[in-house]
Amino acid sequence: MHHTNRVICPVCSADHFTLKYQATYEYSYRIDGNAPGLNNTNELLPYMYDQREQKDAKQSIECKTCGTSYPCYFDKWTEGITPKMIQEAIASAYKSQQ
Numbered sequence: 001m002h003h004t005n006r007v008i009c010p011v012c013s014a015d016h017f018t019l020k021y022q023a024t025y026e027y028s029y030r031i032d033g034n035a036p037g038l039n040n041t042n043e044l045l046p047y048m049y050d051q052r053e054q055k056d057a058k059q060s061i062e063c064k065t066c067g068t069s070y071p072c073y074f075d076k077w078t079e080g081i082t083p084k085m086i087q088e089a090i091a092s093a094y095k096s097q098q
């Protein structure tokens, strides 16, 4: 029996995962006369920044059963990513943790 569409945890053999994507952004506001940021006039609005820079991004696939976290990196999460690719990412993260 082949489970080609299932991704299996190498630690506990479960097949339920969560992808976690953590990103750090730095927002810059140019100080001007009325309020920080050229787009702000009366108050500092967090989304009205002048510049945004991504500082860091971490992805991991976490097994919902045993809680093992497998660091991975996919730059695009699309339909083109197959269970096989996810399984390979988990396998290589698992090997590097040994």
Ligand SMILES: [Zn+2]
Pocket: 009, 010, 011, 012, 013, 014, 063, 064, 065, 066, 067, 068
């Ligand atoms: Zn597991």
